[in-house]
Amino acid sequence: xGIDLAVAGLTAALTSLIVGGLATASIxxxxxxxxxxxxxxxxxxxxxxxxxxxxxxDKKVHFTDWVASKLREAAALYEKNMPTDYNPYSPxxxxxP
Numbered sequence: 001x002g003i004d005l006a007v008a009g010l011t012a013a014l015t016s017l018i019v020g021g022l023a024t025a026s027i028x029x030x031x032x033x034x035x036x037x038x039x040x041x042x043x044x045x046x047x048x049x050x051x052x053x054x055x056x057x058d059k060k061v062h063f064t065d066w067v068a069s070k071l072r073e074a075a076a077l078y079e080k081n082m083p084t085d086y087n088p089y090s091p092x093x094x095x096x097p
Contacts, residue, residue, distance in 0.1 A: 006067040011054050015047045022046075 022042065026034050058064050 006064040007054055007058060011047065011051045014050045018046050018050065019043045
């Protein structure tokens with residue numbers, strides 16, 4: 001589950017940056033009356049494209065595996081150092097109480 005969340009977060013952040021940049025550029029170019037339907041279609045297309053590229057790159061560099069392992073390490077460290085605060089959440093990170 002952590003792998004999917006890392007990809008989704010990265011994809012959402014990159015998509016937001018790209019769509020925001022395109023919207024800003026269209027306003028600067030005088031296209032402030034750009035149709036909403038076109039904006040939605042472009043945003044969906046950008047999201048699909050960015051998601052494809054992120055997944056393609058992730059298969060080569062295994063970024064999400066690294067993120068998931070770091071989250072598991074952090075959770076284990078918190079459980080060890082503060083068991084009364086974080087022990088109920090261990091199933092969320094793949095461990096059993």
